[in-house]
Amino acid sequence: MRDAALIETRDLHAFYGESHILHGVTFAVRPGECIGLMGRNGMGKSTLLRSLLAIVRQRWGAVRVRGIDMTNATPDAIARAGIAYVPEGRGIFGNLTVRENLVMAARPGFNGNRDWTFERVLETFPRLRERLDHSGTQLSGGEQQMLTIGRALMTNPDLLILDEATEGLAPLIAKGVWSILHEIRQHGIASIVVDRDYRSVCRLADRCIVLVKGKIALEGPGKELQADTTILSKYLSV
Numbered sequence: 001m002r003d004a005a006l007i008e009t010r011d012l013h014a015f016y017g018e019s020h021i022l023h024g025v026t027f028a029v030r031p032g033e034c035i036g037l038m039g040r041n042g043m044g045k046s047t048l049l050r051s052l053l054a055i056v057r058q059r060w061g062a063v064r065v066r067g068i069d070m071t072n073a074t075p076d077a078i079a080r081a082g083i084a085y086v087p088e089g090r091g092i093f094g095n096l097t098v099r100e101n102l103v104m105a106a107r108p109g110f111n112g113n114r115d116w117t118f119e120r121v122l123e124t125f126p127r128l129r130e131r132l133d134h135s136g137t138q139l140s141g142g143e144q145q146m147l148t149i150g151r152a153l154m155t156n157p158d159l160l161i162l163d164e165a166t167e168g169l170a171p172l173i174a175k176g177v178w179s180i181l182h183e184i185r186q187h188g189i190a191s192i193v194v195d196r197d198y199r200s201v202c203r204l205a206d207r208c209i210v211l212v213k214g215k216i217a218l219e220g221p222g223k224e225l226q227a228d229t230t231i232l233s234k235y236l237s238v
């Protein structure tokens with residue numbers, strides 16, 4: 001199925017106990033496409049990401065990966081299908097070195113591709129090369145985020161999902177992360193990016209989706225949304 005979306009949802013609802021958080025989200029990410037997922041605090045962005053990844057399990061509706069129903073798949077099966085997650089607040093092993101963190105994440109991609117080798121990740125993140133023998137806890141926030149993205153790339157993903165990509169980073173370091181995300185996009189890896197820096201999200205994304213109370217309120221090209229300050233202030237209070 002050449003034109004199948006990489007991942008798609010149909011009428012997705014998600015719950016935490018009695019709390020109904022997502023109210024029928026239908027969207028698709030095509031191969032190589034970059035989606036910016038936006039919305040004010042508490043609108044359900046992380047819940048949508050975690051529902052795609054099958055971490056939030058209490059759901060209705062459907063999640064398909066490459067046209068195959070994976071609504072009831074485990075998070076591990078979703079990861080093996082080529083979907084990598086860079087969670088909010090970093091996802092590294094603090095007691096392991098940078099080298100160990102990267103090497104243990106290595107595996108071929110869904111189609112057996114091995115494009116992202118240890119060496120290539122170090123070329124993308126020269127800073128990590130200088131820190132190879134440091135433990136995760138010895139890294140700065142920016143280095144930890146680079147390591148988290150580096151670990152995700154070592155899995156040779158087709159889709160990279162990033163929650164709060166630059167949260168807590170100094171502006172210059174955040175700028176470095178954005179340029180790496182642009183580079184990853186150039187390599188043809190699809191992504192879904194959540195970040196408070198809406199302007200950078202709009203600049204990066206082919207398409208942006210705005211969530212309001214667990215529903216898609218708006219969808220459009222990143223560059224158009226970025227130029228529309230009325231929309232940005234209405235939906236995002238910026």
Ligand SMILES: Nc1ncnc2c1ncn2[C@@H]1O[C@H](COP(=O)(O)OP(=O)(O)OP(=O)(O)O)[C@@H](O)[C@H]1O
Pocket residue numbers: 016019021039040041042043044045046047048
């Ligand atoms: N584990 C949980 N148990 C119960 N409710 C939760 C849980 N996680 C999130 N929520 C609630 O679900 C709603 C959506 O939260 P979610 O984190 O998805 O929003 P968000 O758009 O990512 O916001 P933020 O930018 O603040 O992270 C919020 O009302 C939140 O309080």
